[in-house]
Ligand SMILES: NC(=O)c1ccc[n+]([C@@H]2O[C@H](COP(=O)([O-])OP(=O)(O)OC[C@H]3O[C@@H](n4cnc5c(N)ncnc54)[C@H](O)[C@@H]3O)[C@@H](O)[C@H]2O)c1
Ligand SMILES: O=C(O)C[C@H](O)C(=O)O
């Protein structure tokens with residue numbers, strides 16, 4: 154036994170706060186246990202567990218393995234008629250057995266990623282009030298601000314939460330205001346935190362701030378589940394967000410706060426407000442900025458260009474577009490040793506009024522830093538006009554305008570540069586500014602493409618001798634990077650998420666870019682290596698946090714390999730751990746912070 158323990162490299166990390174290698178204490182028995190998705194093992198409960206947890210008679214006799222369960226679940230999944238039905242099936246499975254849910258997903262990640270995440274999750278969100286069966290997450294009511302602290306407190310004690318995703322549902326993907334259905338984006342992002350970065354699925358908190366909705370079809374839908382009134386804005390909205398953030402900090406002081414899919418007027422404002430005080434992150438601004446910078450980095454490498462050569466046009470200067478511009482500007486400034494102001498001269502933003510110049514009114518502060526000062530009078534400032542004038546080598550779409558990158562525009566761009574880097578990023582799939590097959594066809598396979606949602610490889614006669622080749626297309630979605638950044642932030646218990654940590658995260662992704670090793674390979678790593686990418690990103694983020702003096706966790710290894718092992722040992726894995734029965738009130742805090750998984754929470758008023 155002793156030697157067996159020594160043989161397991163994870164054992165040396167058993168003492169770590171988030172290590173989950175030991176048996177799991179559980180205070181639930183009988184049908185209550187079978188109905189608890191975190192503890193339930195279904196047909197895989199062992200004979201001893203069936204005896205100790207009063208399950209005999211509640212289960213068929215055959216004791217099966219997780220692998221057998223995955224096989225059965227996959228058959229059931231495959232029998233569902235379409236992706237939305239598959240998504241609904243997976244949601245039910247998550248509510249029944251989390252280990253099986255995550256194991257099934259990890260074993261079929263490439264096939265199922267787009268079903269639990271973008272684009273199918275967008276359909277699930279649009280249909281939230283019709284598909285609803287069982288609540289998941291926390292729904293906070295703008296008319297009950299005084300209850301926010303209480304409602305949040307029901308989720309656990311101060312050791313229990315590592316990661317919170319919050320949305321107000323105003324700008325979900327590119328499908329706009331989805332009201333309280335936005336809770337599903339919080340849930341989906343958290344599922345990815347577990348799948349891609351091993352964040353413990355029972356130590357996360359999905360939240361939607363229900364402030365009403367301006368979506369008329371929801372307001373007129375008799376089945377809509379949220380507040381049926383126009384969005385509350387202004388002072389009361391700010392009071393709600395303030396109360397939420399302060400309560401979350403007080404109740405769960407270790408938790409990292411991830412903002413998702415807030416509207417343009419709030420996303421950046423809230424980030425700027427809270428960033429200097431707490432460990433928080435806006436995925437649409439910063440996550441998108443980081444992953445897109447990594448894609449550009451790989452694209453420049455393939456096209457043998459440097460940051461000094463970069464000419465970037467961003468079409469759609471909203472939350473994501475400006476977030477990308479910020480990240481790219483900072484990278485140019487650092488790489489070329491120039492000021493941010495000078496670096497921004499290599500970037501052109503286009504929105505509804507056309508090119509953003511300092512003559513355009515009502516720009517946000519963040520947009521203003523990119524407003525062009527040169528004289529554009531007499532020149533066309535629409536996308537075609539700007540492409541003709543600027544001759545960009547990188548074109549990004551974050552506009553939600555499908556097919557905005559027309560054949561004419563793309564051919565114009567390709568006539569000036571050898572390898573145009575074109576990233577249509579608007580999700581879900583139907584909103585992409587162009588699709589890879591067209592981009593390759595219009596540029597004779599020269600375009601370096603990555604997309605916001607997944608696309609199948611494209612075949613075409615683009616080999617050097619015009620032989621048919623298959624081009625794989627990278628998914629340039631913030632999902633490549635936010636899990637690793639969050640994992641790093643959680644494990645080192647970062648006080649803040651600094652700019653240097655974000656730059657470090659980009660380097661962590663670039664390390665895995667297939668295009669760096671093979672010019673014909675995708676610009677970004679795919680989901681097949683997602684956990685490895687998360688470890689690299691987390692390592693870089695932790696190292697930067699330590700350097701910056703914002704890491705508060707003791708015992709972070711200085712040695713790189715040991716740091717990777719330390720990270721991996723604290724990543725939750727979907728395996729059945731032996732269950733040990735404990736009375737709720739005597740439960741030891743076995744791995745500090747796992748009390749909540751015992752299945753009983755202290756009462757709070
Ligand atoms: N791939 C990713 O990782 C990723 C990350 C974040 C956002 N996105 C996608 O990017 C899109 C935008 O998201 P957002 O959060 O920035 O939304 P947003 O509403 O803040 O930004 C969209 C911008 O596009 C502009 N726009 C609309 N129509 C236009 C037109 N005809 N011409 C020029 N500009 C126009 C809008 O005025 C707005 O400023 C969404 O589809 C979202 O799913 C993708
Ligand atoms: O959710 C995604 O797929 C990426 C991004 O956060 C978005 O809003 O589109």
Ligand SMILES: [Mg+2]
Pocket residue numbers: 326413414436437
């Ligand atoms: Mg988003």
